[in-house]
Amino acid sequence: MEKDKVHVFAPATVANMVCGFDILGFALDEPGDEVYMRRVDKPGVNLVQVTGDDGRLPRDTAKNTVSASVLTYLQHIGRPDVGVEIELHKQMPIGSGLGSSAASTVAGLFAINTLLGNPLSRQELLPFAVLGEELACGHGHADNVAPALMGGITLIRSYDPIDLVSLPVPPSLFASVVFPHVDVPTRDARQMIRTKVALKDAVTQWGNIAGLVAGLYSNDYELIGRSMHDVLIEPTRAILIPEFYEMRRVTMESGALGFGISGSGPSVFAFSRSKAVATQITAAITELLNKHGIGSNGYVSGVNADGPRELGN
Structure with a gap:
């Protein structure tokens, strides 16, 4: 109708x-x-x-x-x-x-x-x-x-x-997402990416993708975490994101399964096994950025199963 x-x-x-x-x-x-x-x-x-x-x-x-x-x-x-x-x-x-x-x-x-x-x-x-x-x-x-x-x-x-x-979507999977207030235009981030990769790196990447998908199907949180590694794109894009590796360190120390860049950045995200841990991770990242004089927006979210929805008028 x-x-x-x-x-x-x-x-x-x-x-x-x-x-x-x-x-x-x-x-x-x-x-x-x-x-x-x-x-x-x-x-x-x-x-x-x-x-x-x-x-x-x-x-x-x-x-x-x-x-x-x-x-x-x-x-x-x-x-x-x-x-x-x-x-x-x-x-x-x-x-x-x-x-x-x-x-x-x-x-x-x-x-x-x-x-x-x-x-x-x-x-x-x-x-x-x-x-x-x-x-x-x-x-x-x-x-x-x-x-x-x-x-x-x-x-x-x-x-x-x-x-x-x-x-x-595994039932206890939660995301911590933080947007640092720095500028990383998508077009620029894409232009930095290598157009040719070594076969050994490609094999590593294929294994991680397959492992991540397998982990999602089997609710194997440890496998999901082990598979969240990127040898092709992240090493280049991480250069554009201030304190990236420090954010990774505090995130993993706070109990994350895995950590990485959201899209082309500068936002970063982590998966964890509970909302409580996800909340701690978001707080740890925003606190770290604040110490370095970088403002941010932090979010804690489950995986949204619905996508777009109609709201009341």
Whole structure:
């Protein structure tokens, strides 16, 4: 059934999960972004308001990921008659490594699909979300948009065609996430990555990815922790994140299973076996950063199984 208006939340995400560059990610309970969308008589898509971005995001309908994705969606389903007004309310930091653009894009796509009575499944919305990521950061990866859209932990087995696998979530798995207030643009972080790797490093990485997936299926927390190591991407990106190895040290000393960079950074995350330990880890990281004069945002979250959801209007 079609609606006149909707109010949608879409979650932040942690991409890569240390060893799974561009293929693994999971959704968080918080933070996230919100979109208000309402039907209007005049056909077309109009982005009427953006808040919480300090003026950093484009207001042009064709350039903002939310409105541009909605335009592409309407063209695909053959509904040029539809007119909508969109408000985007950023509730999470931009350039944090927590899938800010993905949360906005997914919120917009989920909103328009809900508004029109859900003609497409969530999986069918994924290609439009990937196009939104390409517009936002120049590379159409799905490790943020897939978990933001589907919820839980996702594996992108293939990009051409997109083949998405939802992975199980062990019952006591919690995440500590901290966003240090330093600037690490996604485009810059990607340009630093090596395009060729040694075979021995590739073998190590494959083993860790397989071990992480196996640990998720078997609820083997120790195996999950042993597998959270990256020999390809993290050594380069860690250079851009102040006190990275000190954060790792205090995190592991506080009882984490594993620790690493969230997406392209500067946010970092750790897995642990309880909310209490996750809370201690977040506090330890933020305290360390504060001692070095670096502000931060800290979060404690389970793995969000729901992805985007409709809120009360």
